[in-house]
Amino acid sequence: MGKASSEKKIARAERVGATSGPSERRAIGYPSAVALVIVLGLALVVFARATRDAEASPTLQDHWHAAYGVWDCVSESFLSPFQSEFDPEGIHSHQDGLIHIHPFTSSVTGKQARMSVFLNAMGASLSSEKLELPGGSSIDADVECNGEKAVMQIVRWSDAFVGGDPTEIILEDLEDVRFLNDREAFTIARAPLGAEIPLPNSIGNLEGVLGGRSGPGIEPPNTTNVPGPQDFGVELE
Structure with missing residues (x-):
């Protein structure tokens, strides 16, 4: 009896040992599969x-x-329109007081179609302190108008032809302002908060826009990678 009992115990132990491997593998494999599903899900969301x-x-x-x-x-x-026709990415101007927005690289489509792209093509830059103009001059916010301190701001109208009260007045991150619709209007202004700021005086040119061109005698834009003096309205010596 003792020998038979011992043999049964040994056989039972062997069966347990034989079946424990796959169970352990299943226990390890399940969390790995869950982790893989999570990683793939996050990748799809991104x-x-x-x-x-x-x-x-x-x-x-x-x-x-x-x-x-x-x-x-x-x-x-109003200052004179920017004179640059430099067009590295498809957001540019033709010296007509209009921003022509037809991106030809995905880096400036959607949320990346911003005022900074336009200003870069114009050879200008804008912050809450000043507007740096082509040629090195600037319009600084540190002045007073009618006894009130001026600030740099961008005033947006969602429809240039409707006008009326501005849709939005932006005071921070000015170069991050996005282009949201066709035929918007933007006034970049040095003026006190709450001052009455007019619509751009170039709105009339929007009426003449046809096929991406507006106004008479406009030459094709300069699409070279390096802007020259002619792009910023600088006279050659």
């Missing part, structure tokens, strides 16, 4: 978000226009 952002307007197929102007409360007038 891909979907990137695709959605890339397809947001303006797209590579869009061709928009916006009126713009630079208003200075010191002179109570």
Whole structure:
């Protein structure tokens, strides 16, 4: 009896040992599979978000226009339009007071179609302290107009032809302002908070926009990679 009992115990132990391997593998494999599903799910979310952002307007197929102007409360007038026709990415101007927005690289479509892209093509830059103009001059916010301190701001109208009260007044991250629709209007202004800032005086040019061109005698833009003096309205010596 003792020998038979011992043999049964040994056989039972062997059966347990033989079946424990797959169970352990299943126990280890299940968390790994869950982790893989989570990683793949996160990757799909990131891909979907990137695709959605890339397809947001303006797209590579869009061709928009916006009126713009630079208003200075010191002179109570608009500056002359930027003279650059440098066009590295498809957001540029033709010396007509209009921003021509037809991206030809995905890096400036959707949420990346910003005022900074336009200003870079114009040879200018904008912050809450000043607007740096082509040629090195600047319009600084540290002045007073009618006894009030001026600030740099961007005033947006969602429809240039409707006008009326501004859709938005932006005081921070000015170069991050996005282009959201066709035929918007933007006034870049040095003026006190709450001052009445006019619509750009170039809105009339929007009416003549046809096929991406506006106004008479406009030459094709300079699409070279390096801007020259002619792009910034600088006279050659």
